[in-house]
Amino acid sequence: MGNRDRIVDAAIELMNKNGCVVGTTQLVEHLSISPGNLYYHFRNREEILVEVLSRLTSDLDAVLKVKPYETPIASWLASIFIGGAQVLRQYRFFFSSSLELVMKDERLADQYRNFTARGIKQVDAILKRVLANAAGQLRLTAAERGRLAENMWVLWTSWPRYIEIVAGAGNVEKEILRNHEYLEFLLRPYLDPKFFKAVVTHVRKLQRLDNQTWGVMR
Amino acid sequence: MGNRDRIVDAAIELMNKNGCVVGTTQLVEHLSISPGNLYYHFRNREEILVEVLSRLTSDLDAVLKVKPYETPIASWLASIFIGGAQVLRQYRFFFSSSLELVMKDERLADQYRNFTARGIKQVDAILKRVLANAAGQLRLTAAERGRLAENMWVLWTSWPRYIEIVAGAGNVEKEILRNHEYLEFLLRPYLDPKFFKAVVTHVRKLQRLDNQTWGVMR
């Protein structure tokens, strides 16, 4: 693996551990490479983060993609909840500190705004699909559904920050995955109760699976 | 007014404008005082922020206080929505950057955790009062009400960050006050529809009032 990728990996790893203040100095120390080498691969610090955000975007895309003829909607929705939480865990520093990271660089800010707009649109599309198949008593207009999507997005992206504050530093990775419970709660009033239960069952299954694999990975 | 208070005021003002990266240097320049003077009043930068958070806490307390025999619940709830949004506007840098500000100092972190726990508890108490008087069809257990309170808190505290990203820098103060719409939406499924409408009406009135006074103040 080339140093370019190693730098991006190290940025994600160290920033998850120590926050977004991690600088190029710490990066090169951790990798035992020279500052010159880092600046050969990247014009500046922000360019590393552009790369991180690109990775994040495509990882999230894979989770939120509305598959054309997906039949079992409940398990699909469950996979989105858990997949979403996994993305939060993997890039938590980015969500925790998005503003600080992004404000310094106009290009990065644009990229992040696109990421946001795109994400909310994808969530809305998912909601549309889900509600078409399993709506509850309470109905939503398209505008209200949009607001729900926005609320879910804000809650999702803000979750790592919140957890980092209330949980001790050691519990972040465990607690962060409970994000789905809060999103489920937002959605619940608008879903058919039986469908909701089915989703929760699927989520539990997926979460057990994650516990196993995540435990092994580290 | 003594320099101590002027320093805290300047910190709030400049950090709202330029983000939490504003340092002691910029502070003393803006106030035309010397670095020595600042460090006479405060041991270090964090101590200024402790003072800011104290102010924020008592300002929010005034908004969230459950008044013992408040009769018109709808207008009271409306005043909480708008008062809450005003607090967001006034201290937005703090919410935008809480993590970065707080992580550097253990004392500040503790203070912020207290602020959070206390806030969620207050919101829950408000919900309890409101739901006892104007619940809708959908009922909540105490645990579910707690989750709703937590969701509302996260959404509220995360709002300035979100707005700062999606809105251009110039529109932040205007957009930030729309926070109440999103909180109302969270609460709506659990409220009596007639009551909800009454709240919205009161909110509109208060918001017009804020527009006038806020316009004059600046």
Added chain:
DNA sequence: GTCTATACGCCGATAGAC
């Protein structure tokens, strides 16, 4: 592609006079 060496600026903080 990778290294060594280094310039430059900014910021937090202190010493000590008035």
Added chain:
DNA sequence: GTCTATCGGCGTATAGAC
């Protein structure tokens, strides 16, 4: 309480050899 002067450290970024 307020000032002037200054130190030390850190972080980004560059020049130029290998």
